Amino acid sequence: MHRITRIAIAALASVGMLASVAACGSSQSTSEKNGTIEVVASVNQWGTVAKTLGGDNVNVTSIINSTNVDAHDYEPTTSDIAKLQKAQVIIVNGAGYDAWAVKAAQTANATIVNAAEVGGVNDGENPHVWFSADVRKAVAQAITEAYEQADAAKKNDFDKMNDQWTAEENNVESKITEVKQKTDGLAYAATESVASYLAEDMGLTDATPSGYARATANESEPTPTDIKQFTDALKAGEIKLLVVNTQEESELTGKITDAAKSVEVPMVELTEQMPEQYDSLTAWMEGLVDAFSQAIA
The missing domain is CATH 3.40.50.1980 (Nitrogenase molybdenum iron protein domain)
Structure with missing residues (x-):
């Protein structure tokens, strides 16, 4: 991966x-x-x-x-x-x-x-x-x-x-400018930094735990400690939104999403490749912005 x-x-x-x-x-x-x-x-x-x-x-x-x-x-x-x-x-x-x-x-x-x-x-x-x-x-x-x-x-x-x-x-x-009124400064974390540019455009703050982020950046598996820090941050309310790349799901990301669900942290699921239901990149981006907006409504 x-x-x-x-x-x-x-x-x-x-x-x-x-x-x-x-x-x-x-x-x-x-x-x-x-x-x-x-x-x-x-x-x-x-x-x-x-x-x-x-x-x-x-x-x-x-x-x-x-x-x-x-x-x-x-x-x-x-x-x-x-x-x-x-x-x-x-x-x-x-x-x-x-x-x-x-x-x-x-x-x-x-x-x-x-x-x-x-x-x-x-x-x-x-x-x-x-x-x-x-x-x-x-x-x-x-x-x-x-x-x-x-x-x-x-x-x-x-x-x-x-x-x-x-x-x-x-x-x-x-639409990004409009949604940014709600998302500006909001702490989010991601199972993989696929949509970080979009999150940045919306003013979101990346709160992905550093150990997990370093591991994924180095193309290695996060340690149990990294996963615990991630799930603890979710349960403590430090992360207000979780972004999940569904093209790269695993047992480890499953633990993270389960933790988010247990404390009702909203999630945005997305993919790297453009889904079949969209016929243009702009339509896809607009759909994602809507998804972020709905998740934090």
């Missing part, structure tokens, strides 16, 4: 600086077959952004699109590699989350958008960058620039779709 530490978002400067889009060789302007740009994303959360920003001008394939698949440990198939090699634009998450995709993309004749690099997040830092409002906006701009590089004649179309996506993102951020 890949575990990482929680960091603060790097300060983001101008849009031009954010759009750290790396070009690997020169690709064709559009697909010779149908005039659309061939796009491959390593994970569906970025794939849905790519589709929204490109509309009918792009053909987007997401390699991982299920909550049953762990992107950290995914082994790409021959078909996956072939798709990456044929793409004109490749979107990877980076920061160690999908190293297999980053590696495969390096040999492709495509423009690469590395979400973590665009957002100023390095390897070893929290790779779940799609939970950050700042990174989402930066990546959307980088994707739009990649499309306009691939097909300059459709620049106006891409700009309009970027504006539409930005309006959706602004709705999410407005």
Whole structure:
């Protein structure tokens, strides 16, 4: 199980600086077959952004699109590699989350958008960058620039779709601002730091016990002492909200959730990958913000 530490978002400067889009060789302007740009994303959360920003001008394939698949440990198939090699634009998450995709993309004749690099997040830092409002906006701009590089004649179309996506993102951020009135400074803990960027955007304070946090950051199992400190903090009322990554449940996390239930600490359950019921990253984020709001109502 890949575990990482929680960091603060790097300060983001101008849009031009954010759009750290790396070009690997020169690709064709559009697909010779149908005039659309061939796009491959390593994970569906970025794939849905790519589709929204490109509309009918792009053909987007997401390699991982299920909550049953762990992107950290995914082994790409021959078909996956072939798709990456044929793409004109490749979107990877980076920061160690999908190293297999980053590696495969390096040999492709495509423009690469590395979400973590665009957002100023390095390897070893929290790779779940799609939970950050700042990174989402930066990546959307980088994707739009990649499309306009691939097909300059459709620049106006891409700009309009970027504006539409930005309006959706602004709705999410407005909801975050509203919910923050209730969540600002509230102590929460997490079984894994998947959604720490979102929690930070909402003003929540990370109260995950340090021993447990260090263990998970080092990709090791928490000790019985770590688990006891966690459950004791829950029972003592020091933690007001528990965030649970249901993709990484175990006997140990079960003890933590049982302790939370025993003292009626509210919980928010979420996944790393975008659930099937959502068709866009912004819709998913809005749903999660609603879940946080309802949990602490």
